[in-house]
Amino acid sequence: MRRREFLGFSVSIFAGASLCPMAISRGDTEGVTIKTLDGGVISLDGAALRELKAGMHGEFLIDGMPEYETSRHIWNAAIDRHPAVIIRCADSEDIARAVRFVKRHNALLSVRAGGHNHVGFAVCDGGVTIDLTRLAGVEVDASAKAAKAGGGTTFGVYDSATHESGLASTGPIISMVGLGGYTLGGGIGWLHRKLGLGCDNLVSAEIVTADGEIVTASAQSNPDLFWAIRGGGGNFGIVSSFKYRLAPVKDVLAGLIFYRLEDLPKVAAHVREFNAGAPDDVCVWMMMRKAPASPALPTEMHGRPVATVAVCWAGDLETGEKVVKPLRQFGQPLIDLVKVRPYPDWQKALDPAWGNGFRNQWVGHYLPELTDAAAQTMLEHVSMVSSPFTDVKLATMGGAVARVGENDTACGFRDSKYALVIQTRWKDPAESAQHLAWTQGFFDAMKPHGAGKVYVNFVADEGENRVADAYNAGAMARLRKIKAKYDPGNLFRMNQNIRPG
Ligand SMILES: Cc1cc2nc3c(=O)[nH]c(=O)nc-3n(C[C@H](O)[C@H](O)[C@H](O)COP(=O)(O)OP(=O)(O)OC[C@H]3O[C@@H](n4cnc5c(N)ncnc54)[C@H](O)[C@@H]3O)c2cc1C
CATH class of the missing domain: 3.30.43.10 (Uridine Diphospho-n-acetylenolpyruvylglucosamine Reductase, domain 2)
Known part of the structure; x- marks a missing residue:
């Protein structure tokens, strides 16, 4: 280095x-x-x-x-x-x-x-x-609780740097993801209920526009551009550096609690009840898949269909033990791996299952609620999952995300309670048709449980109507105007594209 x-x-x-x-x-x-x-x-x-x-x-x-x-x-x-x-x-x-x-x-x-x-x-x-992979540096100003990072930085690097000062901002649940696409699309993870979306943590950005000009976007400088890049993706320019506000987060009480897949309806109902009164410091994801061959799991569990509750408490640890207890005491888990650990360790915990070299197709929906009917549909489709590498994840939203005004950033639908992503993953190109068919069938079956809305970073190559489902109508109109101002020729079009209005 x-x-x-x-x-x-x-x-x-x-x-x-x-x-x-x-x-x-x-x-x-x-x-x-x-x-x-x-x-x-x-x-x-x-x-x-x-x-x-x-x-x-x-x-x-x-x-x-x-x-x-x-x-x-x-x-x-x-x-x-x-x-x-x-x-x-x-x-x-x-x-x-x-x-x-x-x-x-x-x-x-x-x-x-x-x-x-x-x-x-x-x-x-x-x-x-x-x-931008060479722009991968991080500078932490602990006294100002701020970090500046190059536009090509990945979260493993960023989180390690901020952790040295006992600080963090919202990042994804896999450390190899780039700050760039993540922040510009919104950004959910383990801390969004406590600190807001990744883009809510953004203080300013240095951006190269389609004219080749270097400008700053912040609340004071080019505020329209600053509004647009918090959710509008890479449509408006190339961010050479991001500046984030940081908050104290050092150790977290976090881990996975595994259940048999057939317990999914009961576990989902319990998660729904738990979330109804949960403080912002806790974030629960559900994960449904065949258990990976991880050394953290007993070998008899490998390959077994499971419903997993992933919990992260990022507040005072003594309080956390009490808050998280009802989740840990529920039902008959196969194994409970929840423990206190440094935040970056937890942020990297799922990395081994998400390396390069696999084919992937992702689709998603925001769900207004985790209903019994939605859980039943998930059970039916995950029971028939076509690949042992596929995962289905359901993130709990709310908390700090929902307290930011719907039109304060381009990233809207802040009242959505859950974000679903179907992450189909396989190795052999000859199997593609079968896995894509399973994905489409599951995606279609979940439509009635959604509200036609989606988180933009979970949209596949689905065309501009689906991109429009990631924004409320007012935001989309405003994004198109800002696009016309900063990129009238649509130079930045290899993205979830917003055409100039
Ligand atoms: C394994 C895995 C785990 C994930 N986990 C999460 C998660 O927990 N939470 C979540 O919210 N999302 C998650 N995602 C989705 C992820 O946030 C998006 O796919 C995001 O686009 C990835 O950003 P990147 O910089 O790595 O991607 P890239 O493929 O490098 O970039 C994607 C696009 O974003 C734009 N872009 C990126 N950087 C810049 C920049 N500096 N300036 C201008 N435009 C830029 C460009 O249009 C670029 O083509 C995950 C994705 C993967 C593959």
């Missing part, structure tokens, strides 16, 4: 972050063919690439260069795209230069941060990918 001045604050530069200017490369002499936004192609010669490279701190990669192959692969192995050029930016000036290059050539553009968007928006076929 090395340190350097970055965006005016000192940050840690992590693995793979060479600081040399771009090396002489194949692109110096050979040109590339790039797809354009209007569906055409253009040929760029070595001179155009040399011009891009001049003065950059990062590098670009084209097919045949070392690291091109590893850089084009993302978390979802079903995505196998070949960008014509991958521009690995080292700072916001690099991003601005890259955006101007893309705009000048009207090139198709994708933006990659943590690379964990399941739809695969991070990479494009034949276009330009702006890769």
Whole structure:
């Protein structure tokens, strides 16, 4: 790990972050063919690439260069795209230069941060990918309870850094996810009921707009843009750095309580009752799947269909033992793994089941309530689950999320009580049709239990009507206006796209 001045604050530069200017490369002499936004192609010669490279701190990669192959692969192995050029930016000036290059050539553009968007928006076929993975540093100001992080940082890095000061902000339940796509889409996890959504923790962001300008978005500066990026995804520019407010969170009382899948209706009813009076410091997820072959579980449980209650208490630990007790005493659990642990340890606890190399399809619904009928439908479909790697998760919402005004950020539907995500996961491409059919059947069966609304980071490649289901009508109209102001040509379109209004 090395340190350097970055965006005016000192940050840690992590693995793979060479600081040399771009090396002489194949692109110096050979040109590339790039797809354009209007569906055409253009040929760029070595001179155009040399011009891009001049003065950059990062590098670009084209097919045949070392690291091109590893850089084009993302978390979802079903995505196998070949960008014509991958521009690995080292700072916001690099991003601005890259955006101007893309705009000048009207090139198709994708933006990659943590690379964990399941739809695969991070990479494009034949276009330009702006890769932010080198902007992966975190600077914590413990006295101000604030952290600034590069736009390509992942949560494992971020949470470890803030934890050193006994502080945290809301992050996801898997540590490899990028701050970028997560925060811009909203952001739920273990702490959202206590601290609000990930985007509610955002204080300001440095953004490169479609014109290649570097601007700040905050409550004081470009407030319309600040409103839009808190839920509106990557539609409005490329965030080179995020600044978050932090809150004291050190150790949590957290873990999984496993039940037989057939107990799901009773367990769901109990979770519903528990949540009705639960304080904000506690967050419960339900997880339904075949138990993974984890060393934390007895071997006789491996592969067995289970309904799991995942609980995280992030307040005073003595109080937490009392609050969480009714969950732990309910029914006949197969195993109870709840214990006190550092927050980053819990945040990483599920990582082993979520690595790269699998094909994935995710779909979701917000549920207004966890009814008996919804639990029954989940039981029926999880009982027929087609892949041992698939998981179905139901996050409890409410708490601090619901206390932010519906129109204070672009991320709406703050009164939703539960967020469901069906996470279908498999290895063999020959099995794709069977797993996709199971997913669609389950998704359709859950529709009557939802309200037609969805969390945008759980939307698949479902078209603009489904994207519209992630926003209330007023928010969508406002997002389209702001899009027209900041990106009238829809340069940033490889995302859950909001067309300029
Ligand atoms: C294993 C796993 C676990 C997850 N767990 C959770 C969870 O607990 N809670 C939750 O809310 N979500 C969760 N998600 C969903 C996740 O938040 C989204 O998929 C998110 O888009 C991933 O962000 P990323 O930066 O890793 O993705 P990328 O694929 O790199 O980025 C996705 C898109 O976001 C935009 N983007 C990303 N960074 C920037 C930036 N700096 N500036 C501008 N645009 C940018 C771009 O349009 C980009 O194409 C999970 C996803 C996975 C795969």
